[in-house]
Structure formats: C-alpha cells, structure tokens
Amino acid sequence: MRDKPMTIRDIAKEAGVSRATVSRFLNGGHWVSEESAKRIQDVIDRTDYVANERARSLATGRSNSVAFLLGEPQELLFADPNFSTLLRSIADELGRKGMSLIMMTTDNENENRRNLKYLRGGHVDGVLLVAWHLGVRKGLIHSLHAMEMPVVVAEYPSVDSDSTSYVHVDDYRGAIRATRYLAERGAGSIGMIAGPEGPSGTLARVRGYRDVVKDMTGEPAWIEHGDYSKDSGHDAALRLLDRAPDLDGIFASSDLMAVGAMQALRERGKSVPGDVQVIGFDDQPLAQISEPPLTTMRQPFAEIGKRMVDQLLVLLEGGLPVGTTLPLELIVRQTTR
Amino acid sequence: MRDKPMTIRDIAKEAGVSRATVSRFLNGGHWVSEESAKRIQDVIDRTDYVANERARSLATGRSNSVAFLLGEPQELLFADPNFSTLLRSIADELGRKGMSLIMMTTDNENENRRNLKYLRGGHVDGVLLVAWHLGVRKGLIHSLHAMEMPVVVAEYPSVDSDSTSYVHVDDYRGAIRATRYLAERGAGSIGMIAGPEGPSGTLARVRGYRDVVKDMTGEPAWIEHGDYSKDSGHDAALRLLDRAPDLDGIFASSDLMAVGAMQALRERGKSVPGDVQVIGFDDQPLAQISEPPLTTMRQPFAEIGKRMVDQLLVLLEGGLPVGTTLPLELIVRQTTR
DNA sequence: TTGAAAGCGGTACCAT
DNA sequence: ATGGTACCGCTTTCAA
Numbered sequence: 001m002r003d004k005p006m007t008i009r010d011i012a013k014e015a016g017v018s019r020a021t022v023s024r025f026l027n028g029g030h031w032v033s034e035e036s037a038k039r040i041q042d043v044i045d046r047t048d049y050v051a052n053e054r055a056r057s058l059a060t061g062r063s064n065s066v067a068f069l070l071g072e073p074q075e076l077l078f079a080d081p082n083f084s085t086l087l088r089s090i091a092d093e094l095g096r097k098g099m100s101l102i103m104m105t106t107d108n109e110n111e112n113r114r115n116l117k118y119l120r121g122g123h124v125d126g127v128l129l130v131a132w133h134l135g136v137r138k139g140l141i142h143s144l145h146a147m148e149m150p151v152v153v154a155e156y157p158s159v160d161s162d163s164t165s166y167v168h169v170d171d172y173r174g175a176i177r178a179t180r181y182l183a184e185r186g187a188g189s190i191g192m193i194a195g196p197e198g199p200s201g202t203l204a205r206v207r208g209y210r211d212v213v214k215d216m217t218g219e220p221a222w223i224e225h226g227d228y229s230k231d232s233g234h235d236a237a238l239r240l241l242d243r244a245p246d247l248d249g250i251f252a253s254s255d256l257m258a259v260g261a262m263q264a265l266r267e268r269g270k271s272v273p274g275d276v277q278v279i280g281f282d283d284q285p286l287a288q289i290s291e292p293p294l295t296t297m298r299q300p301f302a303e304i305g306k307r308m309v310d311q312l313l314v315l316l317e318g319g320l321p322v323g324t325t326l327p328l329e330l331i332v333r334q335t336t337r
Numbered sequence: 338m339r340d341k342p343m344t345i346r347d348i349a350k351e352a353g354v355s356r357a358t359v360s361r362f363l364n365g366g367h368w369v370s371e372e373s374a375k376r377i378q379d380v381i382d383r384t385d386y387v388a389n390e391r392a393r394s395l396a397t398g399r400s401n402s403v404a405f406l407l408g409e410p411q412e413l414l415f416a417d418p419n420f421s422t423l424l425r426s427i428a429d430e431l432g433r434k435g436m437s438l439i440m441m442t443t444d445n446e447n448e449n450r451r452n453l454k455y456l457r458g459g460h461v462d463g464v465l466l467v468a469w470h471l472g473v474r475k476g477l478i479h480s481l482h483a484m485e486m487p488v489v490v491a492e493y494p495s496v497d498s499d500s501t502s503y504v505h506v507d508d509y510r511g512a513i514r515a516t517r518y519l520a521e522r523g524a525g526s527i528g529m530i531a532g533p534e535g536p537s538g539t540l541a542r543v544r545g546y547r548d549v550v551k552d553m554t555g556e557p558a559w560i561e562h563g564d565y566s567k568d569s570g571h572d573a574a575l576r577l578l579d580r581a582p583d584l585d586g587i588f589a590s591s592d593l594m595a596v597g598a599m600q601a602l603r604e605r606g607k608s609v610p611g612d613v614q615v616i617g618f619d620d621q622p623l624a625q626i627s628e629p630p631l632t633t634m635r636q637p638f639a640e641i642g643k644r645m646v647d648q649l650l651v652l653l654e655g656g657l658p659v660g661t662t663l664p665l666e667l668i669v670r671q672t673t674r
Numbered sequence: 675t676t677g678a679a680a681g682c683g684g685t686a687c688c689a690t
Numbered sequence: 691a692t693g694g695t696a697c698c699g700c701t702t703t704c705a706a
C-alpha cells in the first residue's frame with residue numbers, strides 16, 4: 001500500500017500513454033487500442049489504482065450518489081423494522097448500481113434548512129424522499145422541485161403528483177382484502193382500528209374497510225383511531241368492544257395495534273381467533289413472534305426500496321417521472337380461522 | 338431559484354472582490370476587511386450561494402464525510418431495532434457536526450472488495466465500522482489500517498486493539514449485574530441462555546454470570562447457547578429445564594431469547610416471575626411489549642453512536658485512538674420480583 | 675488585507 | 691487511436 005494515492009498521471013506515465021487515454025480506458029475503453037488497454041490494465045492491477053471520485057464528479061458534474069432524505073423528526077421511524085427494511089433495500093440496490101447513499105435525517109427546522117442547503121451544494125444527483133407527514137412531504141417536494149432536484153417519493157406525493165416520481169402501496173385494496181378475508185372466514189361484525197386521522201393512507205384503508213363491510217356483512221362499520229402504538233391499539237379495541245360487544249373481527253392498521261388489541265381482547269375474556277379474529281397490517285417481525293402469530297397484510301418494503309432506486313435512475317437518465325402502486329400481500333397466520 | 342448554480346466566481350464578481358477573498362471569507366473570514374465581508378455576505382444572502390463541496394474537497398483533500406461500514410451480510414441486523422438506534426444516533430451526531438454519512442453494506446465478498454476500493458477512492462475521511470463477527474472484523478480492521486484509514490469500531494477490535502479506536506459495552510459487568518439482581522430477588526438456581534459461542538461478548542457475559550453464580554448461590558452454573566432468535570431461546574430454556582427442573586431464574590443474552598424462554602416456561606406450566614424470574618439483554622422495544630414486560634439490561638446504543646462519531650473526529654484531527662467502555666443499565670420491569 | 679495563479683485529479687474537446 | 695489542453699469550482703501559497 002502506498003501513502004500518496006496514485007493519480008491518473010502516475011498510471012499514464014507508467015503505462016507510457018497520455019492521461020486522456022487512461023481516462024478513456026477507465027470510462028468504457030472505447031478508442032483505445034488493445035495494446036494500450038493491456039498496458040494500462042497491467043499498471044492498474046499492479047498499483048491497485050482507484051480513480052478519485054470527487055475529481056471525477058467535479059469534471060463531469062455528476063456525483064454518483066443519492067441522498068436518502070428523512071424529512072421529519074421520527075424517533076419511532078428508526079425503531080420501526082419496516083423502515084429499516086426500506087433503508088436496507090435502498091442501500092443494497094444503490095450499491096449494486098455502483099452509487100453511494102448519503103443519509104440525511106431531519107430533527108428540526110434548522111436541520112431541514114441545512115439539509116436543503118447541502119442538497120443544493122451539488123453533493124448528490126437525486127433524492128429519495130421519505131416523509132410520511134403530509135405537510136412536510138408537500139413542502140419538501142416543493143423545495144426539491146424548485147432546485148430542480150430529481151426525486152422519488154415513498155408514498156403518494158399529494159402535490160405535483162403527475163410530475164413527481166413515487167412508489168407507494170395500494171392501501172385501498174389492501175384494506176379490502178383484509179376485511180373481506182375476515183368476512184370470508186366467518187366474521188359478521190367487523191371493527192377497524194385505523195391509524196391517525198389525516199394521512200391519505202389512513203383514508204384509503206378506511207374506505208376499503210367501509211366498502212367491504214357495507215357489501216358483505218350488512219353490519220354497521222365500527223371505526224376507532226389509534227396512533228400505531230400498541231397501547232393505542234389496546235385502547236381502541238376496548239372502545240370498539242364497548243360500542244359493539246358482539247364484535248367477532250378486528251382489522252388493525254398496524255401489527256403493533258393488532259397486538260395491543262389482542263391484549264385487550266384477552267382482558268375481556270375473548271379468545272383469538274375463537275371469539276374474535278384479528279388481522280394486522282405491515283407484517284413486521286413482531287407478527288411472527290406474537291401469541292398467536294398474527295395474520296396480516298404484508299407491506300413490500302424491500303420492493304418499494306428497489307423501485308425507488310430504479311425510478312430515480314430513470315430520472316437521472318432524463319426519463320419521465322412515473323408512479324408505481326404496489327399490492328399488499330395477505331399473510332395468513334393464526335389469528336384468523 | 339437559478340438554473341446553473343452560482344460559483345465562487347459569480348460571488349466574487351458581484352461583490353467586487355477576488356475569489357480568493359471570498360474563499361477566505363467562507364473559511365472563517367480571517368484576513369478580510371469588514372468592508373469586503375459585508376459585501377460578500379450580502380451577495381451570498383441574496384443569491385443563496387452554496388459552495389460546491391466536491392470542488393472544495395478536491396482542493397483540500399478532505400471530504401467531510403464518513404462511511405458507516407457494515408462489514409457482513411446481516412439481514413437480521415437491519416431488523417434489529419438496536420442496530421437502527423445506533424445508525425440513527427450516528428446520523429444525527431454527524432449531521433450536527435456538519436458531516437455527511439455514507440452507508441455501505443456488504444452482502445458478499447464481491448461487495449466487500451468494492452467497498453474497500455471505494456474507500457480507497459478518497460470519498461471519505463474515516464470509517465465507522467460495524468462487524469460483529471470476529472473474523473470479519475479483524476480482516477476489515479486490517480485492511481483499513483493498511484490504507485491508513487481512520488476508523489472507529491463498534492465492539493472490541495480484538496486485533497491491534499491498542500492502535501484502534503473502539504466503543505463497546507461492558508458485557509462482563511452487565512452480566513454480573515443481571516445475574517446478581519436475579520439472586521438478590523430470591524433466585525437460588527439460575528440458568529443462562531447465552532449467545533452463540535465464539536464472540537468475545539458471549540464469553541464476557543458467560544464469565545460474569547459464572548462468577549456471580551459461584552459467589553452468591555453456591556449452585557452450579559447452567560448454560561445453554563442460542564443464536565439470539567426467539568426460537569433458540571425457547572429451545573434453550575427447555576434444555577435448561579430438563580437439566581435443572583428447579584430453576585427459578587433465567588438470564589438470557591437477548592430480549593428475543595428471553596421472550597422465547599418465557600414461552601417455553603409457560604408451556605411447562607411455570608409462571609413468570611412467580612416460579613421463574615427472567616431477565617433479558619438489550620432493552621429493545623419488544624421488551625416493553627412482551628407479556629409481562631421484560632426486565633432487562635439496556636444497551637446504550639445511542640450513546641455508543643455518539644461516542645463513535647466523537648472519537649472518529651478526534652482521529653481526523655490527528656488525535657490518538659482510544660477505547661471507550663460503556664456501562665449497561667438495569668431496567669426493572671415485571672419479569673423479576 | 676488582497677489578488678494572481680498554481681494546483682487538486684479527473685474529463686472531454688479538438689487536432690493529429 | 692492518441693495526446694494536448696482547457697476546464698470543473700475551490701483552496702492556498704506568495705507577492706504586492
């Protein structure tokens with residue numbers, strides 16, 4: 001190993017060619033003779049030369065790296081296994097394409113400004129944006145558009161939606177599938193524990209649930225909101241039981257809430273899935289560990305990450321923004337009959 | 338917003354000074370008159386100019402970014418909330434210092450080579466290394482040293498330990514604290530569900546457990562190994578019960594294994610904490626959710642991340658490598674009396 | 675205190 | 691095919 005890294009000059013000299021030739025060789029090898037190519041390759045092998053990516057990006061104007069921008073203070077997010085899955089799949093996919101991932105988190109308005117500034121600094125070619133909160137997302141998309149930064153959003157943009165690439169999940173159909181499954185397995189009175197009011201995801205799921213209940217069971221719709229935490233699921237289930245003591249099915253908008261609901265059910269002396277069938281949403285690891293293992297709708301986070309990267313690359317090539325809607329998959333375990 | 342980003346030239350021209358002066362202003366403002374400073378500041382404010390970080394790093398030789406290198410294929414790691422906590426705290430701390438984080442994952446030997454090459458490409462000033470597996474860790478530390486790359490390791494390096502910065506947790510004392518607590522609360526026959534054999538962490542914890550058992554209970558030590566998964570904890574607990582039917586305390590080396598053990602206990606008709614007290618290790622979110630909530634040793638991952646960043650910055654300033662050993666904290670919940 | 679100019683390590687255009 | 695060379699945007703002597 002040498003102290004001072006080699007430069008393209010060293011290689012050129014060593015190989016007896018000009019640096020222009022070496023450069024060409026490095027970038028596809030067109031217009032360089034077999035002869036020269038071989039000599040250059042030899043030298044490179046011998047010296048384990050690696051091009052300085054920064055110099056290169058200065059010259060080309062491309063940085064070969066993209067930012068993963070987490071647009072809001074979310075302690076919870078990092079603790080959320082789903083989020084980690086997303087991040088991991090993005091990191092992998094990017095690595096596969098030879099690009100690097102720069103992580104940017106936002107904890108406050110100050111950091112937000114700094115991040116935006118950083119992005120304008122020419123560090124990255126594009127941005128993968130995660131911002132579940134609608135207002136934040138809109139603002140960020142706006143800023144990014146303004147600086148003409150290519151961006152792919154996880155979730156439906158809800159602003160400039162036709163000029164913004166995004167990848168999201170079909171919440172409406174997922175909810176339909178979940179609720180219908182409960183009905184098919186014999187549940188006649190189905191309640192829903194929804195996420196916080198506001199987000200479009202919540203709306204879509206509630207809509208799906210409502211449509212099925214109306215069609216299939218003829219029973220009224222029972223809806224309580226939680227905040228995705230276990231406790232909120234527990235409390236919501238209690239409220240549900242108060243309103244509809246004969247409830248025999250619960251569709252929860254997250255696995256965590258489903259687990260909380262099951263606890264509440266146990267407290268009220270109801271068995272799962274005997275008395276009440278339960279279905280969750282996410283399929284995070286907890287779903288397999290819970291007692292009994294939870295039937296749930298799986299979010300394809302790995303796939304989402306992969307798509308996001310692909311779509312960003314398309315944008316970088318000058319392609320047009322597209323939106324992808326991925327299906328949710330029903331994973332049957334033991335909280336349904 | 339303008340199309341072509343501004344350059345230092347534009348600012349200089351606009352402010353009626355040379356780019357050298359602007360540059361000096363940007364870097365601390367020494368040797369630039371009040372007069373000029375004000376004019377430059379004005380122009381910058383007006384144009385929201387941001388220096389091109391790549392050009393800067395080409396000129397200075399410093400990149401202002403560090404790599405988070407995950408040295409081994411670890412599907413599980415990303416699903417591990419602890420890992421996420423670590424990552425998050427590192428991202429935050431780095432952000433606070435105005436540096437950026439480049440994520441590097443390794444899935445196979447190929448990627449490993451690519452990563453190493455990337456590091457040699459001058460992208461980053463230093464590396465934060467996570468590689469739980471001993472062999473991998475040693476190899477990586479070696480490679481990093483060879484290319485004179487500053488590095489801070491999460492975990493005890495086990496190689497070049499006195500010339501390598503690291504941050505780790507005091508497994509030995511943690512195990513002592515956990516086992517002793519069990520004994521103090523009345524457990525007379527304590528078994529341990531340890532992690533996989535091999536890693537130094539496992540060894541240290543086993544040692545701590547042994548020392549306490551020998552001192553306090555006078556009973557023999559019962560040890561079974563798991564692989565940190567829930568199922569392995571379940572099975573290990575069963576083996577433990579077979580060997581020592583009167584067991585009234587279990588110290589598990591991870592929360593997940595503790596939860597598995599509790600399930601096994603239930604199957605054998607033992608109550609927790611009535612018949613058997615259980616204590617876990619990690620304090621991941623699961624510990625609060627489990628039934629009953631788990632007493633456990635908390636790993637200070639946020640603190641670990643912060644320290645790693647701090648120590649890396651020290652290295653970058655030319656400081657000497659140091660090792661930090663952090664204490665584990667006992668979190669009492671309801672699986673102990 | 676300031677500015678001119680020589681890099682930093684590549685890329686890419688233009689002759690040859 | 692190849693080499694010369696003018697940048698890319700910024701930092702950093704060095705002289706003034």
